[in-house]
Amino acid sequence: MPSARSRLSSPRFQATSIAVLVVALAVFTWMTPPHAVVLHNILHHLNFLPFMLAGMLFGWRGALKTVVFAAVLQIPSLERHWHSAPLDAQDQVVELSIFSAAGLIAGVLADRERLQRKRVEATQLEMEGVYTELRANIQQMKKTERLTAAGQLAASLAHEIRNPLASISGAAGILARGQATLANREECLDILMRESQRLNKLLTNFLDFARPRLPRFQKTEPISLINAVVALAQHSAVGHQVTLREEMSSRLREIEVDAEQIKQVLLNLILNAVQATEGAGMVVIRSADSQDRWWVEVCDEGSGILPEDVDRIFDPFFTTKDNGTGLGLAVVANIIAQHGGEIRCRENGEGQRGMTFRIELPFDRSQRVAGKPLRREAVTL
Ligand SMILES: Nc1ncnc2c1ncn2[C@@H]1O[C@H](COP(=O)(O)OP(=O)(O)O)[C@@H](O)[C@H]1O
Numbered sequence: 613m614p615s616a617r618s619r620l621s622s623p624r625f626q627a628t629s630i631a632v633l634v635v636a637l638a639v640f641t642w643m644t645p646p647h648a649v650v651l652h653n654i655l656h657h658l659n660f661l662p663f664m665l666a667g668m669l670f671g672w673r674g675a676l677k678t679v680v681f682a683a684v685l686q687i688p689s690l691e692r693h694w695h696s697a698p699l700d701a702q703d704q705v706v707e708l709s710i711f712s713a714a715g716l717i718a719g720v721l722a723d724r725e726r727l728q729r730k731r732v733e734a735t736q737l738e739m740e741g742v743y744t745e746l747r748a749n750i751q752q753m754k755k756t757e758r759l760t761a762a763g764q765l766a767a768s769l770a771h772e773i774r775n776p777l778a779s780i781s782g783a784a785g786i787l788a789r790g791q792a793t794l795a796n797r798e799e800c801l802d803i804l805m806r807e808s809q810r811l812n813k814l815l816t817n818f819l820d821f822a823r824p825r826l827p828r829f830q831k832t833e834p835i836s837l838i839n840a841v842v843a844l845a846q847h848s849a850v851g852h853q854v855t856l857r858e859e860m861s862s863r864l865r866e867i868e869v870d871a872e873q874i875k876q877v878l879l880n881l882i883l884n885a886v887q888a889t890e891g892a893g894m895v896v897i898r899s900a901d902s903q904d905r906w907w908v909e910v911c912d913e914g915s916g917i918l919p920e921d922v923d924r925i926f927d928p929f930f931t932t933k934d935n936g937t938g939l940g941l942a943v944v945a946n947i948i949a950q951h952g953g954e955i956r957c958r959e960n961g962e963g964q965r966g967m968t969f970r971i972e973l974p975f976d977r978s979q980r981v982a983g984k985p986l987r988r989e990a991v992t993l
């Protein structure tokens with residue numbers, strides 16, 4: 613059963629109400645004695661109501677029909693009035709014409725508004741269609757991308773493993789023949805050790821990347837976290853003749869992160885910075901927080917990144933180093949994504965050498981959607 617509200621808004625009910633109003637006004641006007649001037653005046657002005665209503669609800673055509681209908685019904689009263697008070701009757705005709713014009717104008721405006729609403733609705737429908745199509749395309753693309761990425765990953769891993777394996781089997785072959793000199797044997801053993809370590813490092817990093825575990829969030833003190841990482845990186849820094857300097861706000865708020873993962877992130881960034889700076893330089897680790905974010909920057913004095921490489925540094929297996937795995941930044945990007953943060957890198961402009969890598973993590977854990985990075989980009993100045 614239709615509700616009272618829907619009955620009220622049905623066009624048939626509205627049209628009937630307007631017609632009833634017009635007829636009632638005409639009947640009352642006819643029944644009111646001619647000398648009751650005030651009452652006549654009021655009834656007369658009330659005609660404004662059906663004209664405007666018709667215009668607003670049914671457009672200018674509706675207003676015109678109502679005006680004609682009312683005029684026909686009012687003719688007998690007007691004619692009677694014309695004989696008793698011609699001036700007053702003329703006034704009434706002029707007023708009725710003005711009311712009619714107002715009703716028609718309201719109708720034209722209402723028509724225009726309805727047309728615009730229809731256009732907006734049509735556009736909205738079209739947009740919804742485009743959006744659904746786009747989403748389907750994106751899903752498809754993601755699927756294809758995942759498949760290609762898996763294939764690429766497998767191919768790259770195979771390629772990375774082949775070199776150390778070739779060295780190992782070469783060295784093992786020489787040892788197996790048993791004719792090598794002492795020096796050769798030592799060299800072979802050295803190759804076996806070095807290359808198996810390299811394979812081990814490659815596989816550890818690869819597993820970190822390919823099977824990232826979900827972060828275990830716990831309240832963490834940022835300053836002690838950074839201090840711990842800097843202490844860890846100190847050995848490598850000394851080896852590369854690089855000084856590590858910390859520039860941190862004296863107070864940093866606690867943040868919920870997976871401390872081990874964030875340590876791994878910072879260690880990867882600092883080691884990259886140290887390796888890039890190599891030989892009498894400085895790596896600065898800056899950190900501060902804002903209302904909703906904690907950020908850390910690792911700034912080095914290395915030779916920077918070539919413009920053509922900037923877009924590839926986060927790709928797995930992209931490396932420019934002889935003994936690099938190219939997985940460090942890929943792991944970093946994964947962890948930051950799982951923390952709902954951002955990582956960016958930029959050149960240190962203004963005549964300074966080197967790069968700055970910056971990570972930002974939100975304090976509010978609700979902003980963290982696992983696996984969805986807020987942003988991950990490399991910026992060249
Ligand atoms: N601070 C830096 N300065 C210059 N180049 C960098 C820096 N950090 C990373 N890179 C570049 O990005 C590449 C990928 O880094 P990463 O993923 O850590 O792998 P790896 O260190 O094993 O090469 C590096 O080989 C290097 O070319």
Ligand SMILES: [Mg+2]
Pocket residue numbers: 880883884940941
């Ligand atoms: Mg690295």
